[in-house]
Amino acid sequence: xxxxxxxxxxxxxxxxxxxxxVWPRETHYDDAGRITxxxxxxxxxxxxxxxxxxxxxxxxxxxxxxxxxxxxxEAEIIYAAKALMIRAVADWVTQEGLSVDVCSGGELAIAxxxxxxxxxxxxxxxxxxFDELEAALAAGIGRxxxxxxxxxxxxxxxxxxxxxxxxRLTPGIDVHGHPAVRTGVTDQKFGxxxxxxxxxxxxxxxxxxxxxxxxGFHCHLGSQINDPDYYGEAVRRMIAEMARVRVEHGxxxxxxxxxxxxxVAYRGGDPAMNLTDLSAIIEDALDSACARWxxxxxxxxxxxxxxxxxxxxxxxxxxxxVKHIDGGHTYVTVDGGMSDNPRVALYGAQYSVVVxxxxxxxxxxxxxxxxxxCESGDILAxxxxxxxxxxxxxxxxxxxxxxxxxxxxxxxxxxxxxPIVAVRHGQCRELVRRETTADLLSRDIxx
Ligand SMILES: Cc1ncc(COP(=O)(O)O)c(C=O)c1O
Numbered sequence: 051x052x053x054x055x056x057x058x059x060x061x062x063x064x065x066x067x068x069x070x071x072v073w074p075r076e077t078h079y080d081d082a083g084r085i086t087x088x089x090x091x092x093x094x095x096x097x098x099x100x101x102x103x104x105x106x107x108x109x110x111x112x113x114x115x116x117x118x119x120x121x122x123x124e125a126e127i128i129y130a131a132k133a134l135m136i137r138a139v140a141d142w143v144t145q146e147g148l149s150v151d152v153c154s155g156g157e158l159a160i161a162x163x164x165x166x167x168x169x170x171x172x173x174x175x176x177x178x179x180f181d182e183l184e185a186a187l188a189a190g191i192g193r194x195x196x197x198x199x200x201x202x203x204x205x206x207x208x209x210x211x212x213x214x215x216x217x218r219l220t221p222g223i224d225v226h227g228h229p230a231v232r233t234g235v236t237d238q239k240f241g242x243x244x245x246x247x248x249x250x251x252x253x254x255x256x257x258x259x260x261x262x263x264x265x266g267f268h269c270h271l272g273s274q275i276n277d278p279d280y281y282g283e284a285v286r287r288m289i290a291e292m293a294r295v296r297v298e299h300g301x302x303x304x305x306x307x308x309x310x311x312x313x314v315a316y317r318g319g320d321p322a323m324n325l326t327d328l329s330a331i332i333e334d335a336l337d338s339a340c341a342r343w344x345x346x347x348x349x350x351x352x353x354x355x356x357x358x359x360x361x362x363x364x365x366x367x368x369x370x371x372v373k374h375i376d377g378g379h380t381y382v383t384v385d386g387g388m389s390d391n392p393r394v395a396l397y398g399a400q401y402s403v404v405v406x407x408x409x410x411x412x413x414x415x416x417x418x419x420x421x422x423x424c425e426s427g428d429i430l431a432x433x434x435x436x437x438x439x440x441x442x443x444x445x446x447x448x449x450x451x452x453x454x455x456x457x458x459x460x461x462x463x464x465x466x467x468x469p470i471v472a473v474r475h476g477q478c479r480e481l482v483r484r485e486t487t488a489d490l491l492s493r494d495i496x497x
Contacts (some may be wrong), residue, residue, distance in 0.1 A: 069318035072402060072449045074107040074362055083409030085447055093407035094368055096445045099471050099480065101368040102386030104456055106481065108142060108474040110362035111452075115146035121325035122332075122352060128172055130310045130355030131157045133453040134363070138472060138481045140164035143358065149192070151353050155182040162189055164228040172307075172351075174218075176240050184208055195268045195307075197241055199252060205376045206259040207373075213261060216268040216307055217252055219244045221287040225272040225280050225311070241269070244291050253295055266305025266348060267292060273356070276313035276321040278328040279429035284308055293343035302346060308332070310353040314360045315452045317402045323357065356453040363452020365390060365468070366406065367430075370422065374413030380417040382436060384446060387421015388428040389462040391448070391455050393429055403431045406447035419446065423463050456482070464490055 068077055068085070077087050085093045088107045095105055096204050118127045128149040131140065135157045140150055143163050149170040152158045161171055171191040175182070176198065183204055186194055193214045196202055205213065218241035242249035256264045267288050271280055284485075285308070292303045312323035331352065368385035378448045393399040403419050414435040421428035430448065459467045467487030471478050 057273070063276055068404070068449075069402070071315040071318055071320070071322065072361065074110040074364070074449075075113065076107065076109060079409050085404070085406040086429045087364060088473030088478075090473045090478045092364065092447050093445050095473075095478055096368065096406070098368045098478075099469055100127055100484065101366050101445065102367045102384070102441060103289065103392050103469045103484075104390070104451065104468050104469040104473045105364045105366060105478075106139075106359075106470055107364075108472050109256075111139065111142050111359055112146050114358045115143055115148050116323060118354060118358070119147055121329045122350070124350070126351040128307070128347065128351055129151075129352045129355045129358055131161065132457060133355030134359045134455075134457050135160050136456070136470060136482055137164040139359065140166050144170065146480045148358075151352075151355075155179070156184050158182070158185055158189065158191070170194065170218075180204060180208075180394075183230065183274070187213060190282050193265065193305075196252065196256065197254065199248075199356055200257045202252065202262070204261065206262055209259075209261040211261065212263050214263045214265045214303060214474060215256060216266050217242065217249070217256065217264060217271075219288065219291065221269045221271070221284045223271055223280055223283055223287070225275050235469075244269075245294070249291075250298070253299065257299055257301060264301070264303065266303045267306040268309065270309025270353070271311050273311050274313040275311045276323050278323065278331040281308055281328060282335035283330040285332055286339045289336070289339035289345055289348075292348065296345070304346075304348050306348040307353065308349040310355050310357070312354050312357040314450065314453075316360075317400055319329070358453075360450050360453035363450070364453060365448045365451040365455065366418075367446045368394045369440060369446060371442055372440055380415055381420045382417045382440060382446070383420045383422060384430065385421045385422055386468065388425065389423055389460045389465055390460050390468050391421075391430060391451060392460065393454060394430055395425075396458075401431045401434075401448050401450065403434050403436070403446050403448045405437055405440065405444055407445045413438040415440075419448075423465070432476055461485060461490060466490060491497055 064175050065445045074087050079088050083464050084093045128151045129143040129152045144166050150161050150166050151172045153174040168189045169192040172193045173186045174195045195216045195218050197218050220241045221244050224230050236243040240254050315322045367386045370383045372382050388395050415438045417436050418429050419431040469484040470482040472481050
Protein backbone atom coordinates (compact mmCIF):
# COMPACT_ATOMS: atom_id res chain seq x y z
CA UNK A 51 0.00 0.00 0.00
CA UNK A 52 1.33 3.46 -0.92
CA UNK A 53 1.34 6.52 1.26
CA UNK A 54 -1.19 8.09 -1.10
CA UNK A 55 -3.59 5.19 -0.65
CA UNK A 56 -3.35 5.39 3.12
CA UNK A 57 -3.72 9.18 3.13
CA UNK A 58 -5.75 10.34 0.12
CA UNK A 59 -5.23 13.94 1.17
CA UNK A 60 -1.61 13.57 0.03
CA UNK A 61 -1.36 14.66 -3.57
CA UNK A 62 1.49 15.02 -5.94
CA UNK A 63 2.17 18.25 -7.76
CA UNK A 64 4.75 20.92 -8.25
CA UNK A 65 4.83 23.53 -5.53
CA UNK A 66 3.28 26.75 -6.74
CA UNK A 67 5.56 29.72 -7.32
CA UNK A 68 5.26 32.79 -5.15
CA UNK A 69 2.49 34.83 -6.69
CA UNK A 70 3.49 38.48 -7.11
CA UNK A 71 -0.13 39.53 -6.59
CA VAL A 72 -0.02 38.51 -2.93
CA TRP A 73 3.65 38.74 -1.92
CA PRO A 74 5.71 41.91 -1.51
CA ARG A 75 7.59 42.86 -4.68
CA GLU A 76 10.97 42.06 -3.14
CA THR A 77 10.20 38.42 -2.33
CA HIS A 78 12.69 35.87 -3.61
CA TYR A 79 14.29 32.52 -2.89
CA ASP A 80 17.90 32.71 -1.71
CA ASP A 81 20.65 30.27 -2.68
CA ALA A 82 19.66 27.97 0.17
CA GLY A 83 16.08 27.87 -1.15
CA ARG A 84 14.68 30.01 1.65
CA ILE A 85 12.17 32.80 1.09
CA THR A 86 13.57 36.29 1.54
CA UNK A 87 11.70 39.56 1.77
CA UNK A 88 13.51 42.89 1.57
CA UNK A 89 16.71 40.87 1.44
CA UNK A 90 16.12 39.06 4.75
CA UNK A 91 15.43 35.32 5.02
CA UNK A 92 12.13 34.69 6.77
CA UNK A 93 13.58 31.64 8.50
CA UNK A 94 16.25 33.87 10.08
CA UNK A 95 13.55 36.23 11.37
CA UNK A 96 11.71 33.25 12.85
CA UNK A 97 14.92 32.13 14.57
CA UNK A 98 15.73 35.59 15.90
CA UNK A 99 12.29 36.81 17.01
CA UNK A 100 10.40 33.57 17.49
CA UNK A 101 7.01 32.77 16.01
CA UNK A 102 4.37 33.78 15.26
CA UNK A 103 5.80 37.04 13.94
CA UNK A 104 4.41 39.66 11.61
CA UNK A 105 6.98 40.72 9.01
CA UNK A 106 6.43 44.08 7.35
CA UNK A 107 8.18 45.20 4.17
CA UNK A 108 8.76 48.94 4.49
CA UNK A 109 9.45 49.46 0.80
CA UNK A 110 6.21 47.74 -0.14
CA UNK A 111 4.23 50.13 2.08
CA UNK A 112 6.03 53.11 0.59
CA UNK A 113 5.53 51.80 -2.93
CA UNK A 114 1.79 51.43 -2.40
CA UNK A 115 1.59 55.03 -1.14
CA UNK A 116 3.42 56.17 -4.28
CA UNK A 117 1.11 54.13 -6.50
CA UNK A 118 -1.88 55.96 -5.01
CA UNK A 119 -0.29 59.36 -5.37
CA UNK A 120 0.58 58.60 -8.97
CA UNK A 121 -2.89 57.32 -9.84
CA UNK A 122 -4.65 60.21 -8.06
CA UNK A 123 -2.29 63.17 -8.43
CA GLU A 124 -4.93 65.72 -7.41
CA ALA A 125 -6.60 63.82 -4.61
CA GLU A 126 -5.68 63.74 -0.95
CA ILE A 127 -4.74 60.19 0.00
CA ILE A 128 -5.54 59.50 3.63
CA TYR A 129 -4.16 56.32 5.16
CA ALA A 130 -6.89 54.52 7.14
CA ALA A 131 -4.91 53.74 10.26
CA LYS A 132 -7.32 51.08 11.47
CA ALA A 133 -5.66 48.69 9.01
CA LEU A 134 -2.38 48.84 10.95
CA MET A 135 -1.53 51.65 13.34
CA ILE A 136 1.98 51.78 14.69
CA ARG A 137 4.33 54.74 14.78
CA ALA A 138 6.63 53.47 12.06
CA VAL A 139 3.78 53.06 9.58
CA ALA A 140 2.38 56.49 10.45
CA ASP A 141 5.86 57.87 9.79
CA TRP A 142 6.35 56.06 6.46
CA VAL A 143 2.97 57.00 5.00
CA THR A 144 3.25 60.65 5.97
CA GLN A 145 6.77 60.80 4.54
CA GLU A 146 5.18 59.55 1.32
CA GLY A 147 2.72 62.44 1.38
CA LEU A 148 -0.36 60.76 2.82
CA SER A 149 -2.66 62.10 5.52
CA VAL A 150 -3.89 59.82 8.32
CA ASP A 151 -7.39 58.83 9.38
CA VAL A 152 -7.84 57.78 12.99
CA CYS A 153 -10.93 56.41 14.67
CA SER A 154 -10.04 56.39 18.35
CA GLY A 155 -8.09 58.27 20.98
CA GLY A 156 -5.47 55.52 20.83
CA GLU A 157 -4.92 55.87 17.08
CA LEU A 158 -4.83 59.64 17.48
CA ALA A 159 -2.20 59.36 20.21
CA ILE A 160 -0.04 57.08 18.04
CA ALA A 161 -0.31 59.47 15.08
CA UNK A 162 0.64 62.46 17.23
CA UNK A 163 3.47 60.62 18.89
CA UNK A 164 4.80 59.67 15.44
CA UNK A 165 4.92 63.37 14.64
CA UNK A 166 2.05 63.44 12.15
CA UNK A 167 1.01 67.03 11.48
CA UNK A 168 -2.35 67.39 13.31
CA UNK A 169 -3.75 69.30 10.34
CA UNK A 170 -3.30 66.14 8.28
CA UNK A 171 -5.28 63.99 10.70
CA UNK A 172 -8.94 63.25 10.20
CA UNK A 173 -11.06 61.56 12.86
CA UNK A 174 -13.82 59.02 12.24
CA UNK A 175 -16.10 56.92 14.38
CA UNK A 176 -19.77 56.40 15.01
CA UNK A 177 -19.21 56.47 18.76
CA UNK A 178 -16.53 59.01 19.56
CA UNK A 179 -16.35 59.64 23.27
CA PHE A 180 -16.23 62.98 25.02
CA ASP A 181 -12.56 62.41 25.82
CA GLU A 182 -11.72 61.50 22.24
CA LEU A 183 -13.40 64.59 20.82
CA GLU A 184 -11.70 66.72 23.44
CA ALA A 185 -8.31 65.24 22.57
CA ALA A 186 -8.92 65.76 18.85
CA LEU A 187 -9.90 69.39 19.37
CA ALA A 188 -7.00 70.03 21.73
CA ALA A 189 -4.58 68.60 19.18
CA GLY A 190 -6.05 70.83 16.48
CA ILE A 191 -6.66 68.01 14.01
CA GLY A 192 -7.65 68.94 10.47
CA ARG A 193 -11.14 67.47 10.18
CA UNK A 194 -13.64 65.52 12.24
CA UNK A 195 -16.18 63.37 10.43
CA UNK A 196 -19.50 63.86 12.19
CA UNK A 197 -21.56 60.71 12.59
CA UNK A 198 -24.50 61.66 14.83
CA UNK A 199 -26.62 64.58 16.00
CA UNK A 200 -25.36 64.11 19.55
CA UNK A 201 -21.82 64.55 18.31
CA UNK A 202 -22.70 67.93 16.80
CA UNK A 203 -23.95 69.12 20.18
CA UNK A 204 -20.88 67.79 21.94
CA UNK A 205 -18.45 69.23 19.41
CA UNK A 206 -20.03 72.65 19.43
CA UNK A 207 -19.88 72.71 23.22
CA UNK A 208 -16.24 71.63 23.29
CA UNK A 209 -14.79 73.62 20.40
CA UNK A 210 -12.99 76.79 21.39
CA UNK A 211 -11.92 77.71 17.86
CA UNK A 212 -13.05 76.91 14.35
CA UNK A 213 -13.12 73.17 13.62
CA UNK A 214 -13.58 71.82 10.11
CA UNK A 215 -16.02 68.94 9.89
CA UNK A 216 -17.33 66.57 7.26
CA UNK A 217 -20.69 64.88 7.52
CA ARG A 218 -20.77 61.13 6.96
CA LEU A 219 -23.54 60.04 4.61
CA THR A 220 -24.59 56.59 3.50
CA PRO A 221 -25.20 56.84 -0.23
CA GLY A 222 -27.48 53.78 -0.41
CA ILE A 223 -25.03 51.71 -2.46
CA ASP A 224 -24.85 47.99 -1.75
CA VAL A 225 -21.48 46.59 -2.78
CA HIS A 226 -22.58 43.07 -1.83
CA GLY A 227 -19.58 42.38 0.36
CA HIS A 228 -19.49 40.62 3.71
CA PRO A 229 -22.38 42.02 5.85
CA ALA A 230 -19.96 42.97 8.63
CA VAL A 231 -18.17 45.47 6.39
CA ARG A 232 -20.94 46.71 4.09
CA THR A 233 -21.12 50.35 5.12
CA GLY A 234 -22.65 52.12 2.12
CA VAL A 235 -26.19 50.86 2.66
CA THR A 236 -28.78 52.98 4.38
CA ASP A 237 -29.86 50.83 7.34
CA GLN A 238 -26.71 50.62 9.44
CA LYS A 239 -24.93 52.31 12.28
CA PHE A 240 -22.66 54.68 10.35
CA GLY A 241 -23.61 58.13 9.13
CA UNK A 242 -26.87 59.59 7.89
CA UNK A 243 -28.83 58.24 4.92
CA UNK A 244 -28.30 60.51 1.95
CA UNK A 245 -31.22 62.75 1.03
CA UNK A 246 -32.94 61.98 4.36
CA UNK A 247 -34.55 64.32 6.85
CA UNK A 248 -31.91 63.31 9.37
CA UNK A 249 -29.13 64.35 6.99
CA UNK A 250 -30.88 67.65 6.30
CA UNK A 251 -31.23 68.25 10.01
CA UNK A 252 -27.57 67.40 10.63
CA UNK A 253 -26.42 69.85 7.93
CA UNK A 254 -28.66 72.58 9.34
CA UNK A 255 -27.44 71.99 12.88
CA UNK A 256 -23.78 72.10 11.93
CA UNK A 257 -24.28 75.27 9.91
CA UNK A 258 -25.90 76.91 12.95
CA UNK A 259 -22.80 76.30 15.09
CA UNK A 260 -20.42 79.26 14.84
CA UNK A 261 -17.28 77.20 15.58
CA UNK A 262 -18.06 74.25 13.31
CA UNK A 263 -17.24 74.68 9.66
CA UNK A 264 -18.94 72.14 7.41
CA UNK A 265 -16.51 71.67 4.51
CA GLY A 266 -17.92 68.58 2.85
CA PHE A 267 -19.34 65.09 2.88
CA HIS A 268 -17.85 61.69 3.51
CA CYS A 269 -18.97 58.21 2.53
CA HIS A 270 -17.41 54.78 2.82
CA LEU A 271 -18.99 52.02 0.77
CA GLY A 272 -17.50 48.90 2.36
CA SER A 273 -14.47 46.66 2.09
CA GLN A 274 -12.78 44.57 -0.57
CA ILE A 275 -14.52 46.40 -3.43
CA ASN A 276 -12.98 45.59 -6.79
CA ASP A 277 -15.57 47.20 -9.07
CA PRO A 278 -14.70 50.90 -9.49
CA ASP A 279 -18.18 51.69 -10.81
CA TYR A 280 -19.52 51.78 -7.25
CA TYR A 281 -17.30 54.80 -6.60
CA GLY A 282 -18.56 56.51 -9.76
CA GLU A 283 -22.11 56.08 -8.51
CA ALA A 284 -21.12 57.38 -5.08
CA VAL A 285 -19.63 60.51 -6.67
CA ARG A 286 -22.83 61.17 -8.61
CA ARG A 287 -25.04 60.78 -5.55
CA MET A 288 -22.80 62.80 -3.27
CA ILE A 289 -22.45 65.70 -5.73
CA ALA A 290 -26.24 65.77 -6.11
CA GLU A 291 -26.48 66.05 -2.33
CA MET A 292 -23.85 68.81 -2.24
CA ALA A 293 -25.87 70.67 -4.87
CA ARG A 294 -28.96 70.28 -2.68
CA VAL A 295 -27.12 71.89 0.27
CA ARG A 296 -26.22 74.81 -1.97
CA VAL A 297 -29.86 75.29 -2.93
CA GLU A 298 -31.20 74.92 0.61
CA HIS A 299 -28.51 76.78 2.53
CA GLY A 300 -26.55 78.79 0.01
CA UNK A 301 -23.37 77.01 1.11
CA UNK A 302 -20.89 75.46 -1.30
CA UNK A 303 -19.19 72.41 0.17
CA UNK A 304 -15.66 71.98 -1.12
CA UNK A 305 -14.57 68.53 0.08
CA UNK A 306 -15.72 65.08 -0.96
CA UNK A 307 -14.14 62.13 0.86
CA UNK A 308 -14.97 58.81 -0.79
CA UNK A 309 -13.60 56.56 1.97
CA UNK A 310 -11.56 53.45 1.34
CA UNK A 311 -12.44 49.81 0.73
CA UNK A 312 -10.27 49.04 -2.31
CA UNK A 313 -9.84 45.29 -2.74
CA VAL A 314 -6.54 43.47 -2.52
CA ALA A 315 -5.82 39.90 -3.61
CA TYR A 316 -5.40 37.58 -0.63
CA ARG A 317 -4.73 34.58 -2.85
CA GLY A 318 -3.48 34.32 -6.41
CA GLY A 319 -6.36 34.97 -8.80
CA ASP A 320 -8.40 37.06 -6.36
CA PRO A 321 -9.66 40.28 -7.94
CA ALA A 322 -8.03 43.52 -6.77
CA MET A 323 -8.95 47.16 -7.36
CA ASN A 324 -7.24 48.63 -10.40
CA LEU A 325 -6.20 52.14 -9.39
CA THR A 326 -5.98 53.46 -12.95
CA ASP A 327 -9.55 52.35 -13.65
CA LEU A 328 -10.75 53.74 -10.34
CA SER A 329 -9.13 57.08 -11.06
CA ALA A 330 -10.69 57.29 -14.53
CA ILE A 331 -14.15 56.41 -13.23
CA ILE A 332 -14.01 58.94 -10.41
CA GLU A 333 -12.83 61.63 -12.85
CA ASP A 334 -15.62 60.87 -15.34
CA ALA A 335 -18.25 60.81 -12.62
CA LEU A 336 -16.98 64.11 -11.25
CA ASP A 337 -17.04 65.71 -14.68
CA SER A 338 -20.56 64.60 -15.46
CA ALA A 339 -22.06 65.21 -12.00
CA CYS A 340 -20.50 68.65 -11.62
CA ALA A 341 -21.66 69.59 -15.12
CA ARG A 342 -25.16 68.30 -14.44
CA TRP A 343 -25.57 70.30 -11.24
CA UNK A 344 -23.37 73.23 -12.30
CA UNK A 345 -21.43 72.51 -9.16
CA UNK A 346 -17.77 73.49 -8.68
CA UNK A 347 -15.46 70.50 -8.59
CA UNK A 348 -14.76 69.54 -4.97
CA UNK A 349 -11.40 68.36 -3.63
CA UNK A 350 -11.41 64.58 -3.55
CA UNK A 351 -10.03 62.44 -0.72
CA UNK A 352 -9.60 58.66 -0.63
CA UNK A 353 -8.95 56.61 2.49
CA UNK A 354 -7.25 53.32 1.61
CA UNK A 355 -6.07 51.21 4.52
CA UNK A 356 -5.84 47.60 3.41
CA UNK A 357 -4.54 48.50 -0.03
CA UNK A 358 -1.58 50.31 1.54
CA UNK A 359 -0.38 47.68 4.02
CA UNK A 360 -1.97 44.27 3.33
CA UNK A 361 0.55 42.95 0.84
CA UNK A 362 3.50 44.33 2.80
CA UNK A 363 2.77 41.92 5.65
CA UNK A 364 3.65 38.25 5.97
CA UNK A 365 3.01 36.20 9.10
CA UNK A 366 5.48 33.51 10.14
CA UNK A 367 4.40 30.41 12.05
CA UNK A 368 6.25 27.34 13.15
CA UNK A 369 4.77 23.92 12.50
CA UNK A 370 3.93 22.13 15.75
CA UNK A 371 2.61 18.93 14.26
CA VAL A 372 1.01 17.20 11.30
CA LYS A 373 -2.08 15.09 11.94
CA HIS A 374 -3.79 12.85 9.38
CA ILE A 375 -7.41 12.05 10.24
CA ASP A 376 -8.52 8.72 8.79
CA GLY A 377 -11.07 9.47 6.10
CA GLY A 378 -10.79 13.16 6.89
CA HIS A 379 -8.37 16.03 6.49
CA THR A 380 -4.72 16.47 7.23
CA TYR A 381 -4.15 19.19 9.80
CA VAL A 382 -0.91 21.12 10.09
CA THR A 383 -0.95 22.72 13.52
CA VAL A 384 0.96 25.96 13.93
CA ASP A 385 1.85 28.13 16.90
CA GLY A 386 -0.51 31.00 16.03
CA GLY A 387 -4.07 31.21 14.85
CA MET A 388 -7.23 33.18 15.38
CA SER A 389 -5.71 35.54 17.92
CA ASP A 390 -3.15 36.88 15.43
CA ASN A 391 -5.47 36.43 12.42
CA PRO A 392 -9.13 36.69 13.36
CA ARG A 393 -10.18 37.45 9.77
CA VAL A 394 -10.79 33.82 8.91
CA ALA A 395 -13.22 33.34 11.79
CA LEU A 396 -14.76 36.81 11.34
CA TYR A 397 -15.22 36.99 7.58
CA GLY A 398 -14.42 33.55 6.23
CA ALA A 399 -11.26 35.06 4.71
CA GLN A 400 -9.05 32.69 2.72
CA TYR A 401 -5.28 32.69 2.56
CA SER A 402 -2.42 30.86 0.95
CA VAL A 403 0.51 29.51 2.92
CA VAL A 404 3.95 28.21 1.96
CA VAL A 405 6.94 26.68 3.67
CA UNK A 406 9.57 29.41 4.09
CA UNK A 407 12.73 27.64 5.29
CA UNK A 408 13.29 25.64 2.08
CA UNK A 409 12.16 25.61 -1.50
CA UNK A 410 9.97 22.53 -1.76
CA UNK A 411 10.43 20.60 -4.94
CA UNK A 412 8.88 17.23 -4.17
CA UNK A 413 5.38 15.89 -3.62
CA UNK A 414 2.77 18.00 -1.93
CA UNK A 415 -0.24 17.22 0.23
CA UNK A 416 -3.52 19.06 0.66
CA UNK A 417 -3.92 20.25 4.23
CA UNK A 418 -5.79 22.56 6.54
CA UNK A 419 -3.55 24.81 8.59
CA UNK A 420 -4.91 24.74 12.12
CA UNK A 421 -4.34 27.38 14.75
CA UNK A 422 -3.44 26.52 18.32
CA UNK A 423 -6.43 28.17 19.97
CA CYS A 424 -9.22 26.36 21.74
CA GLU A 425 -11.88 26.50 19.06
CA SER A 426 -12.37 23.93 16.35
CA GLY A 427 -13.07 26.84 13.98
CA ASP A 428 -9.53 28.10 14.46
CA ILE A 429 -8.38 27.11 10.99
CA LEU A 430 -6.07 29.57 9.24
CA ALA A 431 -6.15 28.09 5.75
CA UNK A 432 -8.09 25.32 4.12
CA UNK A 433 -7.09 22.98 1.31
CA UNK A 434 -3.65 24.43 0.80
CA UNK A 435 -0.70 22.56 -0.65
CA UNK A 436 2.31 21.91 1.57
CA UNK A 437 5.23 19.50 1.21
CA UNK A 438 4.40 15.89 1.97
CA UNK A 439 7.44 15.66 4.22
CA UNK A 440 6.62 18.76 6.28
CA UNK A 441 8.06 18.43 9.78
CA UNK A 442 7.48 20.09 13.15
CA UNK A 443 9.80 23.05 13.53
CA UNK A 444 9.56 24.18 9.91
CA UNK A 445 8.53 27.76 9.21
CA UNK A 446 5.35 28.59 7.32
CA UNK A 447 4.70 32.00 5.80
CA UNK A 448 1.25 33.41 5.16
CA UNK A 449 1.23 36.37 2.75
CA UNK A 450 -1.03 39.40 2.61
CA UNK A 451 -1.41 39.70 6.36
CA UNK A 452 -0.38 43.33 6.84
CA UNK A 453 -3.87 44.79 7.22
CA UNK A 454 -6.39 44.07 9.98
CA UNK A 455 -4.17 41.43 11.56
CA UNK A 456 -2.08 43.17 14.19
CA UNK A 457 -4.85 45.75 14.60
CA UNK A 458 -7.51 43.07 15.17
CA UNK A 459 -5.32 40.73 17.20
CA UNK A 460 -6.25 39.57 20.69
CA UNK A 461 -4.53 37.75 23.51
CA UNK A 462 -7.02 34.86 23.41
CA UNK A 463 -6.04 31.91 25.59
CA UNK A 464 -3.63 34.37 27.24
CA UNK A 465 -1.20 34.00 24.39
CA UNK A 466 0.58 37.32 23.86
CA UNK A 467 0.35 39.14 20.55
CA UNK A 468 3.19 38.69 18.03
CA PRO A 469 5.89 41.25 17.33
CA ILE A 470 6.14 43.27 14.12
CA VAL A 471 9.51 43.11 12.42
CA ALA A 472 10.26 45.46 9.53
CA VAL A 473 12.54 44.44 6.67
CA ARG A 474 14.40 46.71 4.28
CA HIS A 475 17.68 46.64 2.37
CA GLY A 476 18.72 43.31 3.86
CA GLN A 477 18.19 44.47 7.46
CA CYS A 478 15.41 43.81 9.91
CA ARG A 479 14.32 45.76 12.96
CA GLU A 480 11.66 45.12 15.54
CA LEU A 481 8.91 47.76 15.46
CA VAL A 482 6.61 46.23 18.05
CA ARG A 483 7.87 43.67 20.55
CA ARG A 484 6.06 40.47 21.42
CA GLU A 485 3.47 40.74 24.17
CA THR A 486 4.79 38.63 27.02
CA THR A 487 3.10 36.73 29.80
CA ALA A 488 4.54 39.38 32.10
CA ASP A 489 2.63 42.03 30.09
CA LEU A 490 -0.58 40.09 30.55
CA LEU A 491 0.04 39.58 34.25
CA SER A 492 0.83 43.25 34.76
CA ARG A 493 -2.72 44.22 33.79
CA ASP A 494 -4.23 41.65 36.13
CA ILE A 495 -4.08 43.74 39.28
CA UNK A 496 -7.19 42.80 41.21
CA UNK A 497 -6.39 39.81 43.36
C1 LIG B 1 -14.35 55.35 7.21
C2 LIG B 1 -13.38 54.36 6.70
N1 LIG B 1 -12.43 54.77 5.86
C3 LIG B 1 -11.50 53.92 5.36
C4 LIG B 1 -11.52 52.58 5.71
C5 LIG B 1 -10.46 51.69 5.16
O1 LIG B 1 -10.97 50.63 4.45
P1 LIG B 1 -9.95 49.67 3.69
O2 LIG B 1 -8.92 49.27 4.65
O3 LIG B 1 -10.79 48.53 3.25
O4 LIG B 1 -9.39 50.47 2.56
C6 LIG B 1 -12.52 52.11 6.58
C7 LIG B 1 -12.57 50.69 6.95
O5 LIG B 1 -13.39 50.20 7.64
C8 LIG B 1 -13.47 53.02 7.09
O6 LIG B 1 -14.42 52.64 7.93
